[in-house]
Amino acid sequence: xxxTAPAPAATAADSVGxxxxxxxxxxxxxxxxxxxxxxAVIPELLATQALGFTPEAATLVAxxxxxxxxxxxxxxxxxxDRIGRRWTIIACVIGFSLFTLFVAFAPNVALFTxxxxxxxxxxxxxxxxxxxxxxxxxxxxxTGKATTLTMTGYHAGAVGISLLxxxxxxxxxxxxxxxxxxxxxxVPLLWWKLPESEAFRIAQEAKRNPAAxxxxxxxxxxxxxxxxxxxxxxxxGLFEGRLALVTIGVWASSFMGLLLVYGLNTxxxxxxxxxxxxxxxxxxxxxxxxxxxxxxxxLAGWLADQHGTKRIVLMWFVxxxxxxxxxxxxxxxxILLNLAVFITGVFVFSAQVxxxxxxxxxxxxxxxxxxLGMASGIGRLGAIVGPFITGALVTAGIAxxxxxxxxxxxxxxxFAAMVIVPKSVK
Numbered sequence: 001x002x003x004t005a006p007a008p009a010a011t012a013a014d015s016v017g018x019x020x021x022x023x024x025x026x027x028x029x030x031x032x033x034x035x036x037x038x039x040a041v042i043p044e045l046l047a048t049q050a051l052g053f054t055p056e057a058a059t060l061v062a063x064x065x066x067x068x069x070x071x072x073x074x075x076x077x078x079x080x081d082r083i084g085r086r087w088t089i090i091a092c093v094i095g096f097s098l099f100t101l102f103v104a105f106a107p108n109v110a111l112f113t114x115x116x117x118x119x120x121x122x123x124x125x126x127x128x129x130x131x132x133x134x135x136x137x138x139x140x141x142x143t144g145k146a147t148t149l150t151m152t153g154y155h156a157g158a159v160g161i162s163l164l165x166x167x168x169x170x171x172x173x174x175x176x177x178x179x180x181x182x183x184x185x186x187v188p189l190l191w192w193k194l195p196e197s198e199a200f201r202i203a204q205e206a207k208r209n210p211a212a213x214x215x216x217x218x219x220x221x222x223x224x225x226x227x228x229x230x231x232x233x234x235x236x237g238l239f240e241g242r243l244a245l246v247t248i249g250v251w252a253s254s255f256m257g258l259l260l261v262y263g264l265n266t267x268x269x270x271x272x273x274x275x276x277x278x279x280x281x282x283x284x285x286x287x288x289x290x291x292x293x294x295x296x297x298x299l300a301g302w303l304a305d306q307h308g309t310k311r312i313v314l315m316w317f318v319x320x321x322x323x324x325x326x327x328x329x330x331x332x333x334x335i336l337l338n339l340a341v342f343i344t345g346v347f348v349f350s351a352q353v354x355x356x357x358x359x360x361x362x363x364x365x366x367x368x369x370x371x372l373g374m375a376s377g378i379g380r381l382g383a384i385v386g387p388f389i390t391g392a393l394v395t396a397g398i399a400x401x402x403x404x405x406x407x408x409x410x411x412x413x414x415f416a417a418m419v420i421v422p423k424s425v426k
Contacts, residue, residue, distance in 0.1 A: 019193035020137045024130040025153040032157025034100050034179040041172035061113045068120025070380030076125035077373030085133035086196040095122030097183025104176035128372035135360035136197045144304025147357035148297040249421035254379035256414035257352030263386030275400040285341045292345025300350040309358040316351035321411035328401030
């Protein structure tokens with residue numbers, strides 16, 4: 001590899017400093033804020049019957065919100081690979097901010113649901129766009145740390161809205177307005193400080209002029225040097241050669257990963273309450289598990305860059321399975337129980353994000369956005385299935401301990417899906 005080839009890309013990155021990393025983190029944090037705000041206000045909407053909300057209406061808006069998120073993730077892939085990362089991120093932030101703001105002033109349940117569905121489309125699209133951008137901005141060929149640190153933004157946003165909801169849940173309009181206005185205020189900064197991805201720009205030039213696709217271009221597109229600058233773009237690029245096996249494996253593991261994340265986030269307090277723990281303790285457990293998630297993201301990214309992303313993904317799924325099964329064991333010590341929940345959060349939440357890091361590293365720039373969008377979109381199906389299946393176990397009165405056995409089995413399936421994936425496509 002030429003020692004001088006990557007210089008232009010590095011210079012471009014240096015000229016904008018850390019702004020791209022910060023802005024992508026903030027965009028993902030806004031996604032976390034605006035996604036979790038619905039769950040934070042549903043109890044208030046139902047208690048006051050605001051806009052005429054009923055349990056059935058709340059279920060519908062929550063479901064359609066997730067459908068919108070999944071649809072946006074799938075749809076954004078070809079867009080981000082065609083028009084670029086910068087413009088897609090800016091458009092997504094404008095889109096979800098405006099429609100989140102519209103939700104705050106919705107006059108009835110129907111428009112509330114419609115606005116939330118459309119906001120969901122843009123919310124689902126922003127994360128794959130940011131991950132595609134940040135994996136290329138790092139310029140190192142190692143995407144673990146870049147991806148996991150960016151995804152800590154999601155949890156920061158979720159924690160932020162949770163804390164705001166404690167004080168302002170009685171004013172649900174204000175919570176939606178805060179999310180919308182924060183995004184709109186960020187748009188000028190994105191416009192000013194977020195340049196287009198160098199890898200995307202060079203990939204587009206190589207596409208227009210294949211004869212110019214030299215080794216220098218290949219290195220600039222993908223520092224790991226494992227793909228050709230003439231690789232196919234869009235969906236066709238996901239099934240080219242050995243990438244077909246990668247695609248199948250990461251889709252399955254992403255489905256299992258988000259099934260775990262959403263199943264636990266939705267039902268953990270109820271499952272632990274059914275197990276005989278105090279309801280207040282059960283809510284604390286959910287908070288502890290999400291703190292574990294942040295720690296797990298930082299640790300997983302560092303280890304993935306040191307020892308290889310696939311190896312750490314496999315380890316994370318196995319350990320998630322072990323600790324999920326362990327939660328089925330009654331624990332009399334509150335300290336021991338919270339420690340077990342914390343460690344479970346370390347592995348469960350970051351296993352899914354490591355799949356995204358693997359996707360960012362193995363696909364060529366021409367198909368990276370599509371690959372991330374599809375992995376996220378298929379994963380969102382798991383996000384819908386997880387709460388549904390767990391809810392059925394709760395209704396049947398067997399969520400404890402069988403819910404944890406189910407989650408453990410899902411983690412094993414996530415492990416199995418990643419086993420079939422080649423760690424490189426050289």
